[in-house]
Amino acid sequence: MKSPDPETLGFRWIVLGASFLVRFLMFGTLFSVGVLYVEWLDEFQTSKGDTAWIGSLATGSSLLAGPVGSALISRIGTRKTAIIGGFVMSLGLFISSFATNIYVLFATYGIIAGCGGGIANLAAVVRLTDYFKRQRAFAMGVGSSGVGLGAFAFTIFQQYLLDAYGWRGCILIMSGVTLNICVAGFIMIHPRHHPEFIRIQSTDENRNHSSEDLSYPVKIDLHESNIPQNNENANSECSKRPENEFLIRRESSKAAQRKSISKDANRRKSSFFQKVMFRMKFTDQTIALWRDPVFLLLFTSDFLSWIVQFVPYVHLPERARLLGISPIRSAIIVSSMGFAGAVGKLFFGGICTFFQLNPLRTFTVAQILFGISTLMSPLCRTFEWLLLYGITFGFLSGSYALMMVIPADLLGQEKFSAAYGFLLAGEGIGVYLGPPIAGWITDSSSSYEASFYCAGAVLLASGLVLMLNPCVQKWKSR
Template structure:
């Protein structure tokens, strides 16, 4: 049931996001504004969702996840329907970006954490299935959203999407409260687990010459308890930081691609039908990436870090080569490579993070990783729109996305070198 909940939630999230991207040119003309304004509004949905992650991670560890999920589903359905009656960009931003972003976090953060807890031995397969549902959303959204737009206009399209999103209430009802696992046992059983929980007992204090009831010990214990409660102790794990950087760079470039790929195709002179076809084909390539990584990883044909290296480099090359594509064929090849790489990279980040974080901290780990992503997700929405408004094309913008992905590759390479120098096990 948890797997089904995650699949439905991520599918409808991608449908909502990609549908808004299809509506971008229409909304720009409707409200007589700049491209970067609508692009920033759409990317704000992903940014707010991720920035809310750390708070939701703490809530999910202490509050019934089913309540959080159902609340998020109700709010998403109602706010999307209300957005169909919006009369300004500010109203749409509040309803579609801020409110929906927070609500999607209420569903996704607990879902990811529960998935990692309940699928301890088959997690790579489970997360692959979840991300495959996101690919199906990417495939389905462009043609359906374009059909709804041509038939009912942008207001009717949002009204229908809002009705569909009400299914998220049922998705939230499938969540459960997180299990509390004995970290002393699971930390040794977890695959290549390098996470060391911060703990400080009265015996430790006495070993350092402190009294357990002293002011210094009391202050240290309170700080330690706060770090543990908030999940800030995760940042002492440098491998967690490296994984967060590559995940952040990947989600940022993917947000830019989702929001601006169809306008990018139109700017290259392709027809709306060709642009929708290429978006659907790219979604299929993304689905293939989510599927093939499981046997590759299970049969030890690739390592976690090797897969991250390969997918990151391929994505970077595809984005840097984008400015030299101008026909349907070349755009097709370039974006098939890009989305295939992203399809492999996304689940690998989750599998790798699960191997370095103790089970009781997974919700907070996902929350903080999403929070870091939220800080940069909004940047592509603004930058690519601003570049188009000043140059008339997105070529430089997609080169910028390639540079973002290169930062993630450098982060995982730096952590690889650190572990090699320290003589630690490299996965």
């Protein structure tokens, strides 16, 4: 009997819920850093550019922690990796509550908490692939919606904690909240450990054992058998059987041991050569990928986009405060971005699926509108207009869901894994750089207008770059 299909297990929906919860807690905590950013400016009296590094390091580290997470998953498994990631993130937040300067926060909140969250996030994504095959696109969409919904919920929640307990108490409570990532990780068992799988595997093993027992020599006790005892030939054969059986088993054991040693040696040799060939192949694929003009076009656009995408989450609350808007209303603006982002991911993924729109063209139009809206954002000076900008920004940022499809469409499925890995690395670097650069521009110009004009120009450039794709495709085909 074959093991059941994981997509027939009702438990897969619980795993999907656990994966959603991991991203809800992890990204919700990091993407609501803007409300803490305002408090850190007042507490430490540091520049906007320097202080912005805290949130940038946290989110950037979560993206760049992918290789570490992959190594841990290969070494100890997905479930344990998720639990460790959640514990490390919680530990980083706990230590951050005792920070005496922003440099301590760089290490604790930015690197430790960020890397822990990134490791847990990767484990949550990988576990979904074990349970969902045909419904994988749907599962990924539901799981990734936790990013926006987490930002929506935790921005207001952390603002409430700040008003009640201060920033140190807020982070201390959040360290306890993020421990629930460990609980979610504990739930994410592998399909083969599901009781239904174990039951069927045990049945199969019992059947195999029973069939194997029939092939072994059997020692017969004449006093308990129904064989006539007056058969002298049978008695003589049965009296010799224990000795023959012992000799046969000893020779079989020696032969099996020699065969096992030979197999181990061959396995080590093949493993060594496989590793060498894999590394050579990986190197060739990497070189070929970076020589591909289409990939370079995608990487450039994605990198430019992610220089800006985290900027409003960090700087918009402070900009709203300078315009005389209350902290709770500033938190509502950032929350609206998170909620609109979740809606945008479902919208852009849905229209491309059901209306069969070209993902690259749809993404290009969204990126251009993305840039135009940010270029116009300095004109927004009231709560209502900033709220409208936040919703527009979040909704258009949801088009990023298409970047999980575009590389495979343009480069081929065989290059998708390597290409998407490099795109994530570029995004992490972009997140590292964007908010601090925006802060330094604000410090030098004494206004947020210049930084948001620059951010809009960069976003617009990321969309316009993609319009070169037809020309690049023609040049590549020559």
